[in-house]
Amino acid sequence: MLDWSVDIETYEAHEAQVGRFTVRRALPQRSRRTVGAWCFADHMGPADVTEGAGLDVGPHPHIGLQTVTWLLDGQALHKDTLGSEQVISPGQLNLMTAGNAVAHAEEATGHYRGRLEGIQLWVALPEATRHGEAAFEHHADLPRTELAHGAGDATVLVGEFGGAVSPARRDTALMGADLALRGRAVVPLDPSFEHALIVLRGAAAVGGVPLAPGKLAHVGIGTSELVLDVDGPARVMLLGGEPFPEPITMWWNFVARTHDEIDAAYASWRDEDGRFGRVTSTLPTIPAPAPPWLRP
Ligand code: MN
Numbered sequence: 377m378l379d380w381s382v383d384i385e386t387y388e389a390h391e392a393q394v395g396r397f398t399v400r401r402a403l404p405q406r407s408r409r410t411v412g413a414w415c416f417a418d419h420m421g422p423a424d425v426t427e428g429a430g431l432d433v434g435p436h437p438h439i440g441l442q443t444v445t446w447l448l449d450g451q452a453l454h455k456d457t458l459g460s461e462q463v464i465s466p467g468q469l470n471l472m473t474a475g476n477a478v479a480h481a482e483e484a485t486g487h488y489r490g491r492l493e494g495i496q497l498w499v500a501l502p503e504a505t506r507h508g509e510a511a512f513e514h515h516a517d518l519p520r521t522e523l524a525h526g527a528g529d530a531t532v533l534v535g536e537f538g539g540a541v542s543p544a545r546r547d548t549a550l551m552g553a554d555l556a557l558r559g560r561a562v563v564p565l566d567p568s569f570e571h572a573l574i575v576l577r578g579a580a581a582v583g584g585v586p587l588a589p590g591k592l593a594h595v596g597i598g599t600s601e602l603v604l605d606v607d608g609p610a611r612v613m614l615l616g617g618e619p620f621p622e623p624i625t626m627w628w629n630f631v632a633r634t635h636d637e638i639d640a641a642y643a644s645w646r647d648e649d650g651r652f653g654r655v656t657s658t659l660p661t662i663p664a665p666a667p668p669w670l671r672p
Contacts, residue, residue: 382583383596389419395433395482397423397492402574402592404626411572411594412617413548415441415626416498419576419589422449425492430484434659437645437652438474440506440624440631442499442545445470445482446533446554448576448611450492456480457653460512469515469533471544475501477644478510481657495576495613497552499534500624500631505547515544527561527604530554530614537614538564550617557610563602569616571595571602578610587612627667638667 387408389400399418409415420431431452445454447466454462454470457479464470472480500506519532519540532542535551542552551569555561557580565571573582573593580587582604587593595602597619604612625632630641644651645664655661 382599382602384583384585385594386585386587387592387594389590389592392418394418394420395431396429397421397431400590403572405592408594409624409626410500410620411570411615412550413500413502413620414497414550414552414572414615414617415500415624415631417574417592417615418496419574420492420494420496422491422493424490425450425484426489427486428484430492431482432484432659433482434662435479435481435655435657436629436662437477437479437641437664438629439477439641440501441474442501443470443472443480444497444499444533444552445494447492447494450490451485451488452492452494453483453485454480455483455655455657456512457655458510458512462512462514464514467518467531469518469544471513471515473501473511473545475505475508475510477641477651479652479655481655481659483657483659495574497615498631499550500620502548503622511545513545515542518542523555523561523563525559525562527559528555528557530556548617548620551615553614555604555612555614557604557606557612559606561604561606563604563614565595565599565602566616567598567600568618570597570619571599571614571616574613574615576611576613578606578608580610580612581605628664635667635669639670642667
């Protein structure tokens with residue numbers, strides 16, 4: 377039975393190039409900038425990597441956001457200006473909080489060869505923490521919860537889902553879970569959150585709307601349950617949060633509120649004035665393009 381009262385809108389991801397990878401960018405959309413505080417979603421791969429050639433995203437800066445890295449397959453090496461050097465594998469979470477400034481690189485591991493597939497998400501930081509200190513967390517073990525009726529299980533990356541709570545930092549009312557589905561699932565939602573579904577593998581239908589990799593479905597607030605129909609194994613990212621109350625300005629790798637803030641971050645990276653620090657990386661540093669409003 378279809379529940380036509382559920383408010384669902386679908387969007388097409390667009391392709392972009394990140395390092396050596398083509399990604400499906402499901403967020404932001406022109407008419408949908410945020411889902412809760414989630415403001416960016418890149419489904420990366422699958423593609424083949426070697427010991428010496430991985431994602432290969434050289435040092436680049438961030439402000440005002442958190443990066444959430446989650447792999448379905450393979451390994452990648454994260455390095456940042458805090459001195460973090462962390463290999464990530466499937467089932468593990470890398471969470472970097474930029475605050476006022478951080479820079480990082482995503483490299484080959486030096487030992488892994490094979491398939492690499494994952495998703496990198498950004499979370500907009502609220503006013504209370506976006507000017508704060510940078511930080512990095514790695515979570516090797518995250519809580520899992522079984523879905524009802526043997527429909528599959530969920531790993532909780534951020535926030536709470538199905539009674540399981542992630543230990544990962546979150547600065548706003550937010551959740552993220554990876555649903556591994558093998559049958560029709562009834563998915564509980566917090567009705568005070570809006571949600572997004574991004575299918576990473578397989579296919580699923582929600583409220584009669586088919587979803588596959590390359591699409592994003594948005595579910596409005598006021599929905600307390602979703603039915604996901606699958607006809608084979610599927611992996612679905614469920615993202616949710618309270619609608620973000622602050623209008624954000626997002627450009628390149630920066631999440632801010634004004635062009636002036638972005639101009640200042642751009643100038644700091646261009647001039648290497650010390651705000652972002654240095655990443656020890658084998659990859660070349662990525663130069664910031666000039667913001668369009670500064671171009672002659
Ligand atoms: Mn980055």
